Amino acid sequence: MRHRPLFVLAALALLVNCSTVEPFDPPVAGEMNPRPGLFSGPDGAFVLQRREPATPPAEQPAEQPPRRLTDPPRP
Amino acid sequence: MSEAQTIVWSAPALLVAGSLLVATPAPAQTVEELRELIELQRQQIEQQARQLEVLEGRLDELEAQAIDVEEPPPATVLPPSVVAEEARVRSGDTGVSLAISGQINRMVTVADDGDDTKVFSVDNTNSSSRIRFVGTASPTEEITVGTLLEAELRSNASTEVSQLDEDTGTANFRDRHVDIFVEHEALGKLSLGQGSTAYDGATQVDLSGTSVIAYSGIADLAGGLLFFDDDLDALSDTSIGTVFNSFDGPRLDRLRYDTPRFAGFTLSGDLAADQRWSTALRWAGKTSAWRAVAAAAYADPGGDRDWVVNSSASLLHEATGVSVTAAASGRDNSGRDNGFYLYGKLGWQRDLFSFGRTFLSLDYARSDDVAVEGDEATSVGLFAVQTVHDFGIDVYGGYRFPRLDRDTASFDDIHTFTLGSRVRF
Numbered sequence A: 001m002r003h004r005p006l007f008v009l010a011a012l013a014l015l016v017n018c019s020t021v022e023p024f025d026p027p028v029a030g031e032m033n034p035r036p037g038l039f040s041g042p043d044g045a046f047v048l049q050r051r052e053p054a055t056p057p058a059e060q061p062a063e064q065p066p067r068r069l070t071d072p073p074r075p
Numbered sequence B: 001m002s003e004a005q006t007i008v009w010s011a012p013a014l015l016v017a018g019s020l021l022v023a024t025p026a027p028a029q030t031v032e033e034l035r036e037l038i039e040l041q042r043q044q045i046e047q048q049a050r051q052l053e054v055l056e057g058r059l060d061e062l063e064a065q066a067i068d069v070e071e072p073p074p075a076t077v078l079p080p081s082v083v084a085e086e087a088r089v090r091s092g093d094t095g096v097s098l099a100i101s102g103q104i105n106r107m108v109t110v111a112d113d114g115d116d117t118k119v120f121s122v123d124n125t126n127s128s129s130r131i132r133f134v135g136t137a138s139p140t141e142e143i144t145v146g147t148l149l150e151a152e153l154r155s156n157a158s159t160e161v162s163q164l165d166e167d168t169g170t171a172n173f174r175d176r177h178v179d180i181f182v183e184h185e186a187l188g189k190l191s192l193g194q195g196s197t198a199y200d201g202a203t204q205v206d207l208s209g210t211s212v213i214a215y216s217g218i219a220d221l222a223g224g225l226l227f228f229d230d231d232l233d234a235l236s237d238t239s240i241g242t243v244f245n246s247f248d249g250p251r252l253d254r255l256r257y258d259t260p261r262f263a264g265f266t267l268s269g270d271l272a273a274d275q276r277w278s279t280a281l282r283w284a285g286k287t288s289a290w291r292a293v294a295a296a297a298y299a300d301p302g303g304d305r306d307w308v309v310n311s312s313a314s315l316l317h318e319a320t321g322v323s324v325t326a327a328a329s330g331r332d333n334s335g336r337d338n339g340f341y342l343y344g345k346l347g348w349q350r351d352l353f354s355f356g357r358t359f360l361s362l363d364y365a366r367s368d369d370v371a372v373e374g375d376e377a378t379s380v381g382l383f384a385v386q387t388v389h390d391f392g393i394d395v396y397g398g399y400r401f402p403r404l405d406r407d408t409a410s411f412d413d414i415h416t417f418t419l420g421s422r423v424r425f
Helices: A004-019 B003-023 B031-070 B080-091
Strands: A046-049 B096-112 B117-123 B130-137 B143-153 B173-184 B188-196 B226-229 B234-239 B251-258 B265-272 B276-286 B290-300 B308-317 B322-331 B339-353 B356-368 B376-388 B393-405 B415-424
Touching: B308 B339
Parallel strands: none
Antiparallel strands: A046 B096, B096 B117, B096 B130, B096 B415, B130 B143, B143 B173, B173 B188, B188 B251, B226 B234, B251 B265, B265 B276, B276 B290, B290 B308, B308 B322, B322 B339, B339 B356, B356 B376, B376 B393, B393 B415
């Protein structure tokens, strides 16, 4: 019982320490963990990605016909 | 040059000529002469305007004819939805990708069985040569649907060669993962196909960085080598692989579920062919000073065995690079003493060179009652791994010393020296 304060302090210290623990993805033995590749570079893989869909062109104002010499002057 | 092009080029030429005439400065003449000149120029301009009007009319006619010829027949006109779909297939969606990767992992092993010394060129089963295709698509922000196809190509696998068969022949592709998965951020991951059971890897967590050459599955390094029996003065039929077993989970045809990670914890379970199942709890966490990972699992491996229990943990101190790893597991042996496995490793890692980290480890393994009741197999190993980080290369080497005590035989120790490299491509 004399050591109860020490246990409490240790438990508190553990709790404080645990509150700063962040999860992470550990390496898995035998599997291909993320890392650079000799040819594929930093990604470690050749990634084929479908591109963005072609965005439709913004609506353009109707094109005016070319002005003729004989046309009256435009406002 | 076509008639239309001629007209197009003629019109500006006439305009330029006219404007030159207009812009030509008049010499110093009398006012009367100037008036006559101006009248002449006015008449010329009027004549050019009439010519231009005629030319423009002919140009309009030719353009109309050209449009009639070029306009496609109505049957070939695609509706807007089809045009949009064509564009989508050509250029695609975001969040859809196929990642292709692989590695070659080869090594040379010199083995002394107490009677003879032999050299083997093998594929390292610790992390075999393979190729991998991972396809993913994200229909929404929370959901990922994917496929994992991974096959290994082990020519002279380190677990198969022995003193009696130094060349196990041409390798064939062997499936490792043939998996479809759906992952939801809040609901977890469901995997269907051939792949890791829940207890696969539960005895193998390891932060030492030397797993490519030394981890709890020590039989992967030279599992096919046979112990030499001094009593018989001959090679026995007992190999390293038959007496060292960490009872780690296999890859099977199964349905597996993994919960989302909560405070570093993940719970997994699977149902596999032949009424086999397993469940595992994993945890991984780090602070600025430490990294730690642990796993525990229980499985019904099927057949005559009722259960397998696995556990392992690894701790890495970032500042010093010192790591400690331990694993313990057991297996029901159906009618005789249960199998038992214990593994410990002390590691150290440091950036000794600018091109990559250096890893060292010293390990010990003990495996009891695996092949025959009363067997006591032990092993000590010392290993080094040097990475060349930017090029995805590991160069490694080491020494392992497996020994087997059996009441009915007198086996020589085996000494293996290994040097190899893994190249990720």
